[in-house]
Amino acid sequence: MEYVKSAFASIKENRGRSFLTMLGIIIGIASVITILAIGNGMKSTVGGELNDMQTGGITIVLNGKKTDKHLTGAEVREIGEKIPEAYGASPSVTGFVDLSARHKISANASGGNENVIYSQNKEVVAGRFFNTEEAESGSAVAVLPQACAAMLFGSTRAVGKIFEMTVNGKSMEITVVGLIKSEEKEIEQAYRIANGTEVSSSYPTIYVPYTLLTQSFGSPGENITSFKIFPHPNEQDAASLRTRRVTESLLGLRGQDAVTVQSYASMLETFNKILNVVTLVVAFVAAISLLVGGIGVMNIMTVSVTERTREIGIRKSLGARTSSILLQFLIESALITLIGGFIGMIAGYSLTFIVSKFMSFPPKIRLEDVALVVAISSSIGLFFGIYPALRAAKMNPIEALRYE
Amino acid sequence: MGKLVDVIDVSKIYNPGENEVRALDHVNLSIDTGEFVAIIGQSGSGKSTLMNMLGCLDTPTSGTYMLHGMDVSHMTDNEQSDVRNREIGFIFQGFNLIQSLTAQENVELPLIYRGVPKKERQELAVTALQRVGLGKRMDHRPTEMSGGQQQRVAIARAIAQAPPILLADEPTGNLDSGSSREIIEIIKNLHKEGRTVILITHDPGIAKQAKRIVTISDGRIQSDIINPDADVSGEAYEKNRE
Numbered sequence: 001m002e003y004v005k006s007a008f009a010s011i012k013e014n015r016g017r018s019f020l021t022m023l024g025i026i027i028g029i030a031s032v033i034t035i036l037a038i039g040n041g042m043k044s045t046v047g048g049e050l051n052d053m054q055t056g057g058i059t060i061v062l063n064g065k066k067t068d069k070h071l072t073g074a075e076v077r078e079i080g081e082k083i084p085e086a087y088g089a090s091p092s093v094t095g096f097v098d099l100s101a102r103h104k105i106s107a108n109a110s111g112g113n114e115n116v117i118y119s120q121n122k123e124v125v126a127g128r129f130f131n132t133e134e135a136e137s138g139s140a141v142a143v144l145p146q147a148c149a150a151m152l153f154g155s156t157r158a159v160g161k162i163f164e165m166t167v168n169g170k171s172m173e174i175t176v177v178g179l180i181k182s183e184e185k186e187i188e189q190a191y192r193i194a195n196g197t198e199v200s201s202s203y204p205t206i207y208v209p210y211t212l213l214t215q216s217f218g219s220p221g222e223n224i225t226s227f228k229i230f231p232h233p234n235e236q237d238a239a240s241l242r243t244r245r246v247t248e249s250l251l252g253l254r255g256q257d258a259v260t261v262q263s264y265a266s267m268l269e270t271f272n273k274i275l276n277v278v279t280l281v282v283a284f285v286a287a288i289s290l291l292v293g294g295i296g297v298m299n300i301m302t303v304s305v306t307e308r309t310r311e312i313g314i315r316k317s318l319g320a321r322t323s324s325i326l327l328q329f330l331i332e333s334a335l336i337t338l339i340g341g342f343i344g345m346i347a348g349y350s351l352t353f354i355v356s357k358f359m360s361f362p363p364k365i366r367l368e369d370v371a372l373v374v375a376i377s378s379s380i381g382l383f384f385g386i387y388p389a390l391r392a393a394k395m396n397p398i399e400a401l402r403y404e
Numbered sequence: 405m406g407k408l409v410d411v412i413d414v415s416k417i418y419n420p421g422e423n424e425v426r427a428l429d430h431v432n433l434s435i436d437t438g439e440f441v442a443i444i445g446q447s448g449s450g451k452s453t454l455m456n457m458l459g460c461l462d463t464p465t466s467g468t469y470m471l472h473g474m475d476v477s478h479m480t481d482n483e484q485s486d487v488r489n490r491e492i493g494f495i496f497q498g499f500n501l502i503q504s505l506t507a508q509e510n511v512e513l514p515l516i517y518r519g520v521p522k523k524e525r526q527e528l529a530v531t532a533l534q535r536v537g538l539g540k541r542m543d544h545r546p547t548e549m550s551g552g553q554q555q556r557v558a559i560a561r562a563i564a565q566a567p568p569i570l571l572a573d574e575p576t577g578n579l580d581s582g583s584s585r586e587i588i589e590i591i592k593n594l595h596k597e598g599r600t601v602i603l604i605t606h607d608p609g610i611a612k613q614a615k616r617i618v619t620i621s622d623g624r625i626q627s628d629i630i631n632p633d634a635d636v637s638g639e640a641y642e643k644n645r646e
Contacts, residue, residue, distance in 0.1 A: 002516050006505075009504055009505070010504060013504045310500070311502050311503075313500075314500045314501075314502060315502075315513065315517075316485065316488075317459070317461060317488060317494050317500070318488070318489065318494070318513050318514040318517060318561070319485050319486065319488045319489020319490070319514055319517040319518065320485060320517050321481075321482045321485045321486070321517070322481055322482055322485070323482070324517060397461050398456050398461050398462055401461075401496070401500065
């Protein structure tokens with residue numbers, strides 16, 4: 001305990017130099033923490049999104065570079081009926097829209113047919129989903145998440161309310177026919193955004209009949225190049241395989257590789273590959289930085305030992321054993337790197353926090369990361385402190401006392 | 405019972421071989437508990453080597469050094485550290501205080517190495533500082549004190565753990581005459597209280613304060629006399645300096 005106290009005192013005595021010594025460690029630990037936090041946040045967010053995608057259906061895209069063929073809404077429905085492993089299929093038409101009621105917001109409009117109800121966790125909590133008739137006739141109806149209703153109307157009691165939607169320069173009046181469940185947290189946040197106390201960081205998605213969007217794009221019910229199928233649980237692979245075959249034979253595209261299936265598994269694999277490369281690169285940078293930082297600590301501690309030769313002589317003359325001096329300097333270097341580690345951790349989390357503002361995933365502080373930082377930084381200090389501490393401990397007291 | 409200090413036929417040779425230097429040449433010296441001995445010699449006489457030897461900072465090339473009945477001439481570094489801690493209180497010419505520590509922390513240092521519990525350690529340090537008249541300056545750092553005050557802190561550090569021997573190496577060498585007198589007074593009083601004091605100096609005026617004067621030159625003891633004029637006050641010292 002006395003050693004820790006005196007180590008603190010001597011670090012404080014040389015505040016500026018101690019900080020510079022810590023810099024390498026700070027950068028190293030900050031990058032370790034950042035990559036851990038971002039990696040974990042990304043994994044859980046993207047993983048969650050991919051999970052949604054899994055339950056939210058498989059997307060089939062006609063590759064525009066290989067074919068100029070397309071489907072009609074009726075054909076999509078027909079494909080869906082030919083897949084026994086799926087509940088059905090829906091065209092997937094999306095558009096960026098401006099909504100206006102009590103408040104004005106921007107949103108993504110996801111156009112589909114009534115089968116969209118089978119996707120992800122779309123629990124209708126009020127009203128109903130639009131029906132086949134509405135889906136095919138371009139009815140001016142919409143289903144909103146509760147959070148979106150809160151942002152738009154300032155209330156989640158929105159069934160029957162009307163808002164104005166502007167898409168592709170055309171405005172139309174839309175009636176809310178149903179609400180799907182949002183998380184309590186999202187709703188609270190939506191109210192804050194409606195009040196103007198918080199700025200929205202992402203756009204909500206509303207669900208409308210696909211015909212509503214294709215109409216505004218000038219081609220009702222046609223020109224569909226992307227659609228979704230909603231597979232039964234655990235039958236994704238069979239469903240995507242069959243959908244691909246059915247689509248190819250319907251359009252006469254067999255063997256042309258023009259139908260792309262964006263399955264969960266393939267996206268997860270791509271995502272993990274990217275994440276692993278990023279992790280490896282940052283881990284490499286962090287390792288180099290920690291190594292350089294450690295050498296810096298060794299360097300400064302060696303200088304410090306030389307400067308404090310007389311102090312070491314005094315301590316020895318007063319009865320300090322070799323081990324006491326060794327311990328004193330080891331603790332000092334470990335403390336420097338430990339403090340550096342903590343500063344690095346704070347810097348890392350701040351960085352993560354800033355990055356997450358732009359990338360919309362929450363930073364995650366995990367206890368095991370903190371433990372990792374403590375372990376890494378103190379062992380760097382101990383390892384790189386050995387050489388200077390040994391130098392100090394092995395000094396001859398007479399020569400050390402004579403040192404000016 | 406044996407002597408407190410018993411140096412038997414000790415030699416110390418630096419650079420053995422062609423350019424060898426005999427810093428100590430078959431020295432014999434005994435000191436009893438409670439004595440006040442001055443070891444006087446010019447620089448290069450071997451007095452520093454003798455003091456290092458007596459202080460267990462160095463080991464002899466040949467001969468035996470018995471301290472408190474123990475043979476300390478062939479000890480390992482750590483054993484020597486323990487002996488220094490237990491047996492010897494050093495007072496150096498350059499004070500040798502640690503600049504980053506307060507007076508009290510400096511005095512506590514040898515007690516830390518001895519493993520004295522915190523509370524007892526603090527009490528001992530405070531008592532020692534009061535003993536040298538620095539009860540009000542315990543939180544000061546060496547840079548905030550005069551040379552005389554710093555040397556008094558060093559004395560407090562030397563006596564805090566009540567070692568049998570006080571080893572003072574030119575304790576007044578860096579001080580003005582007023583402070584020197586104070587320091588000599590304190591050392592004399594410590595002797596009167598029953599401590600064994602070994603004073604190493606080149607200054608005959610200071611040496612005269614001791615009851616026994618050992619003169620060393622060329623690594624040999626030239627004379628070892630009882631000083632009949634040993635003065636209890638500082639007057640003789642003052643006279644001599646003028």
